[in-house]
Amino acid sequence: MESHELDELAARERTRQGDYHHQIGVCVGSGCASSRSPQIRAALEAEAKKHGHACRVKGVGCMGLCGAGPMVSVDDDEVLYQHVSESDATRIYAGLEKGEPVEDLVIANDTPFFTKQVRVVRRNAGKIDPDRIEDYIAEGGYSALRKALTEMTPEEVIDEVRTSGLRGRGGAGYPTGLKWSTVSKMKSPQKYVICNGDEGDPGAFMDRSVMESDPHLILEGMAIAGYAIGATQGYIYVRAEYPLAIERLKNAIKQARKYELLGENIFGTDFDFSIEIRLGAGAFVCGEETALIASIEGKRGSPRPRPPYPAESGLWGKPTLINNVETFANITAIIEKGSAWFSSIGTEKSTGTKIFALSGKITNIGLIEVPMGISLGEIIYDIGGGIPDGHEFKAVQTGGPSGGCIPAVHLEVSVDYESLKALGSIMGSGGMIVMDDTASMVEVAHYFMEFSKSESCGKCIPCRVGTAQMYDLLALIISGEATSADLQLLEDLCEMVRDTSLCGLGQSAPNPVLSTLRYFREEYEALLVDAKPVEAK
Amino acid sequence: MITMATVWLDGCSGCHMSILDMDEYLIEIFKRATLVYSPLVDHKDFPEMVDLTLVEGAVSSTDDLAKIKKVRQHTKTLVALGDCAVTGNVPGMRSMFPVSAVMERAYVENADINPGAPTQKIPPLIARVRPVHQIVPVDLVVPGCPPSAKTIAYVLDRLIAGEPVDSAEIARFG
């Protein structure tokens, strides 16, 4: 399409939507869909039909409070309903006509869970129908791409991203602008953009939610990246375990192609960009970029040594930019509102917002988007609503099997890349698993080691055999038959596996053990046959 | 003069043969050490305290377990001699199978007469064969299958003289 057509389309869609008296959004994310939200949507649609279509019933992306699902939003979150069932459709519609919400279903939307969040990436979730590109465009979608293509040079785009301070949201926090700049400098007729949607951390579902709720946000971010670095082909690598996300992305690509927002001569410029989806097949290690590339090439997902980095030699040996879903989802806001606006959110070194998936022993289970630098305590107690069933907070695991636990004494820590690392954990992709005072930290470490062991690709010895040995040692400790020599051996293995493994999976596999040892050493020692205090290091 | 013992757990006695292979050098050794307990001599009980004990064989049965624990208690310097004691070696090859399958194979499938596992006077096998140092602390390991007479002579010379053993001299399995 041409530049002006985007505005016309947006205006048309806004008018169309304005004709409705009300809009009812039913969450169609995986969580709510598993608790019959499609049926609820159908029931509400039937109800709307009965009353002459003055009300629009639409599917919307995840509203965050998954534990309260299925959720329904009326008129852009003016009223929020929780635990809705099909039989509530008539009551909800009647309430709408009377102007009185259905009291027993209402969930207050002025609680800290909602008010303390800052939604940049998730700004459209709960608002737009992820299956309709027109909804996305009506909210200003694809105007960032237009701005980049028609008003900015690739260098200016990269500069904007660099000065925004955006860092990779996949876990390691590498500066995004720097990565883009490196790939852009590579001389090659063919380059690739890859979106890493292989969200494999157990307990993390941020990326899934973004893909399901706002797929065009990712496509647009990727296209801007393609323009910036000089690539014409993009791939989204999604885990096969996310069928809904795959469906939404496929549909979104089809729509974008139809409107020529992907394809050739986008917005009448000479920029071409296409996106294909590639499916993962159940291998956590494919989140590692060289393994992911191998997988797209149809091979075993085994990582290879770096350098050369993918920026230099990636997919099919060509310079390749790999960013995570949430990273790409931040791009349009940066281009649209500017890097100064973006970097005003968060801390000096960790700018912007971060999405976290809260789960485990916490009252408000679900997805939240918060400014970087918020304290862990605010997340757990204000937004998360604290620990249920009268229990005490014990620790929170961030970064999944690659991360570590943070105990209660550090609840005031600022949630940013450096502060979490200093505590022996990592930001990770955004999973936060909350444990209460009933949790055994040795068992938590054992659980994560089982994960790393069975997800190890088997290529390098430290990870392949080391994780298996560490797993067995943890089991021995739990069985109460281990000695302090076994604990020492476990620690030796942790150090060696961390320092010598080929890729990030192996290098970070010991983290859950090391961090639980750091904060809860006494739990390990109490289980030893020769239980005696070991001198602190 | 120091006191010395040798112990035979689960192994083929090849390490003891290798000791005997020192031939006339044994006389040199016994000028400086008295053999107080060994399958090669006729002492029934392990003495109260021995300066130096060489152990051949892996720990395979409850009897081995009890024996090695007792030996460790009554020994100053304990040497794991040969691959069975150091790694489990050939006796350890049964560790991949359940004990019941091993017994079935040995006493039923391969029995020409009277098939059936013995029920009396045979100590039960433990689930997995273990090297000696994984059961009790060991002061020196001497791998080899068997360690050569020369290696054993070197090790004994040094230990009896109270000198350190250079592990590079004795490092090869097999």
Added chain:
Amino acid sequence: MSVKTLKMDGKDLSAREGDTILQVAEENNIYIPTLCHLDGLADVGACRLCVVEIKGRRGFQPACSTVIEEGMEVVTNSETLQKYRRLILELLFVEGNHVCAVCVSNRHCDLQDLAVKVGMNYTRLAYRAPVRDMDLSHERFGFDGNRCVLCTRCVRVCDEIEGAHTWDVRGRGIEASVITDLDQPWGESLTCTSCGKCVQVCPTGALFQKGKSAAEMVKQATFVTYLKSMRESKK
């Protein structure tokens, strides 16, 4: 070709651009243990025995696949590296069922030699005693999974030099193992040319010639570099 200068274990060295740390070390008689590396085959950096410390770089880098850079300072043998290499070897010895005494490759085995060089003469780790397959279906060769260290030299020589790609790796993690074709008996493989290259490059007694008894299997892998250079010169 330009020359680069670097420091290795305190010594000032010069080397060709594009050389790996391992190549430079070998040329200068600095010993770095290797297992999955074999001259003439693509490096995979998998065994991690050759990891070295490079000043200014985080963590440890494999010498076999790290290319030298001007002014690089490399430490090939620190106390930490010795400790780690020993532990890596221990992991290998407990992973499979390595019974040197009865192995065809006894005294001619890279794994056994490495244990001597690194001083690994016992392990604190528990032996895993896995149940592993043997494949004696091939007319001339045998495979004993108990002795396989998953270095993938057989996979690479079969793919890169012979071009048959009969071997590959199945499964993942601690369950991974090498296979022929669709995990079929080797002797029934229609892709195998029976050239025996895999046997010669195997560092342990996992691949062997039939008829060899304990300690009789001597291997010779220098043909790999020879074939590679001959083929390259033909191109």
Added chain:
Amino acid sequence: MAVKSLRAAPPSDDKRWLLVNAAMRRYGYQPDALIEALHTVQESFGYIDPQALRFVADSLNVPLSHAYGVATFYHFFSLKKLGRHSCVICTGTACYIKGSGELLHAIEEKFGVADGETSDDGELSILTARCLGACGLAPAAVLDSEVMPKQTAEEIVTLIEEALRNGKS
């Protein structure tokens, strides 16, 4: 000299091979279509058997051992036929914390089928998933493609019993 390459013929006239073939054609029979092709085989046949692997490998000019290596690397692919009913227990962290281990234990106790196994009569397969992404519904299970939220050991055992009794999956 170009090597003459014959397109491999499907193992049988089962219509499902057409789907597999179409998936490979979409990628121009390039070797990197392997994983996509295996997805299609699994979707169409429920599992990937040796003849399917051989067909796909031959069609894409991929070595057999490579195809086998890829098929066994990814846990999403199954080389064994699944039971008529399948129950996937989520073992993601949220579900683990809320007791997915107890679900597995109860199922094994009751039906004698452990994770990754299929009952001898071919009726029931038990699988685990790393994370279904339904952390708000923890512990979650998927019984014959339907998500069962917030399960207890008794509930899931009863649900499986019902499914087995009703026969059809």
